[in-house]
Amino acid sequence: MKSLILYNWEVRDEYIKAFSSLSKEELFKDRNAGLGTIIKTLLHIIDVEYSWIRAMNKKPDISINLDEYKDLPEVLELSNQLRVEIKEYINQWNDNLENDRVEPSWMEESFRKGEIFRHILVHEVHHIGQLSIWARELGIEPISSNFIGRDIFNKLKNM
């Protein structure tokens, strides 16, 4: 499970870097699908991961205003900043927590932590798939979505 978070972070960072060549116009252009714009999709990925991790950690949600971020360096800074808290949570994760139930502060329904963890994982991969289409349309070589070949298991040791 942790390895898939690390995979997501690596791919996310590579997309932020790849999109750094885009004009503000392209970054903020409404593409009529997914979250609309490239910058909102990246922020939404970061926001959703953070919200659910805090829910698993039984902390209230801190909402992120997607309209506040003006460029990719700001997005990257937010992403890196929130990872400190997320890493702390992930590093104490163990499979005995799978069946614990929590109710996120923004919902009136409880979920098993194992279910939430998987929800977080597929959420980012799904939106990255959307970004790959837009990348290609904009003449940017999409980032490899391969899990193999990234040496993720070894990198986990330094997480």
Next chain:
Amino acid sequence: MKSLILYNWEVRDEYIKAFSSLSKEELFKDRNAGLGTIIKTLLHIIDVEYSWIRAMNKKPDISINLDEYKDLPEVLELSNQLRVEIKEYINQWNDNLENDRVEPSWMEESFRKGEIFRHILVHEVHHIGQLSIWARELGIEPISSNFIGRDIFNKLKNM
């Protein structure tokens, strides 16, 4: 891990159903991104999952000719047919297999089974993200990519 395979299958089936309203022209239209066409993307998802499961099972690859399939009912039939063998493999999976290494018949490199399993999982989610963009462009409501709310853990019992 098994739960994410079940999630992938459920979302895949829902997309095949949602796309059944599309004309052949739209299904086979080159969209200049991802695998090119909607039908090829679906077949590629099925093909890659099957190839890697057979590799984990130390069986030689059986390649699928993506140009042989003429409509979505044929794609669905292939998907359902291959699931029988995949299910059998998945049902004997246990975490002790994580570090076993295998070399797929089409490569000259070995990988840990745990690495391959995660590769299979994210591969489908990534391509489904691409399909969600094309769905929206074609006026089809994209399938929910949520893991929560699908009751996957309970459905696993019948897998």
